[in-house]
Amino acid sequence: MxxxxxxxxxxxxxxxxxxxxxxxxxxxxxxSLNELLSMIHGETMKMWNVLKLGYTESQGHPDLREEIASLYKTVRPGQIMVSAPEEAIFIAMNTLLQEKDEVISTFPAYQSLYEVARSLGCQVKFWKPRYKEGWSFNLKDLEKLMSKKTRMLIINFPHNPTGTTITKKEQEQLLEMAKNFQTIIFSDEMYRYLEYDDGQRLPSMADQYDDAVTLCGMSKSFALAGLRIGWIISKNKDRLEHFLQFKDYTTICNSAPSEILALMGLKARxxxxxxxxxxxxxxxxxxxxxxxxxxxxxxxxxxxxxxxxxxxxxxxxxxxxxxxxxxxxxxxxxxxxxxxxxxxxxxxxxxxxxxxxxxxxxxxxxxxxxxxxxxxxxx
Ligand SMILES: Cc1ncc(COP(=O)(O)O)c(C=O)c1O
Missing domain, CATH: 3.90.1150.10 (Aspartate Aminotransferase, domain 1)
Structure with a gap:
């Protein structure tokens, strides 16, 4: 490769x-570790004290997946795979895409969101924001790029690096387009919860669309990047199984202390x-x-x-x-x-x-x- x-x-x-x-x-x-530990009491603290430093469940600790599922309206723990966020991007692109697939990505972007697709031989097109209109991602521009050949639409809202986002209405329109063309949406939601007004927060794609693959994690909004813990959600059983099979070739499973600390972070969110x-x-x-x-x-x-x-x-x-x-x-x-x-x-x-x-x-x-x-x- x-x-x-x-x-x-x-x-x-x-x-x-x-x-x-x-x-x-x-x-x-x-x-800091101390800050995080001071926020936690009871059962989770007990888990930390008796933690065994062996291999962990490949899909992610069941308690952690349960806590993650509680962030969503319709997601079940079995539909989640825990991994480092960057690893999840690599796994998802490698398992969902192949040579000549057409892919659209928001751009500028965190490079792996489109580069892994490009390395697989996909044809990558960019949905760019209009700077003069306050960095707005215009749905008309996306419409011109989308077709029934579009295998995957990769989006990232709130957006890195422009600090822009789209409205709920625009998200609905985008969803309609993806449904029409049966396009997978890869929704990078790493900056979710950092909207300045709660009313701005978009519903997670995981709750909106069965053909979505949704990424989130502890690194940005939860201030715990060093844990290297994130998660990817797919309601499609086969896809999730493919993610897990691929993960056997990357990290196999997650760091045991990081999983418990991530659980603490989510409980103290x-x-x-x-x-x-x-x-x-x-x-x-x-x-x-x-x-x-x-x-x-x-x-x-x-x-x-x-x-x-x-x-x-x-x-x-x-x-x-x-x-x-x-x-x-x-x-x-x-x-x-x-x-x-x-x-x-x-x-x-x-x-x-x-x-x-x-x-x-x-x-x-x-x-x-x-x-x-x-x-x-x-x-
Ligand atoms: C949009 C976006 N997605 C994914 C990632 C990867 O997250 P991590 O560094 O925790 O693996 C980043 C990191 O900067 C990012 O900005």
Missing amino acids: HIDPFKLERYFARYEFTAPYLLSSSDCEPL EKILRRNHQIIQTNLEYLDEFFGRHEEIFDWKRPEAGPVVFPGMHKPLDANDFCRDLVEKKGVMLLPPHVYDIEDNHFRIGFARKNLPEALEKLGEYLQENIYNSSHEAG
């Missing part, structure tokens, strides 16, 4: 553990989500203020949902050069557009980390020293 490098992950590999100011992470401020929403809302105010001060340089559109946003940079400044120079001079990591394989002059900010004010201060210093001062000198 040949697969192209995952540009974003390679970029993180280079800077994530060396740059002191991570201003592009998409996960919420990670919880209200507390964790409240904390994460507080961080996000506070940081959004900092971002509004910061970009308000630097309109000459940046094009700021407030995100609609989630922990990431994709601001523009005015030409002739170049966002790729800017991100590289910034991390090297000030240790502030942003994600440049080349990791998303786009020509547009945008970069990704992640704003669910507590040290965002310090990172913005460093960014402000950089602008002063390298952009304002140098343009005054030039002018």
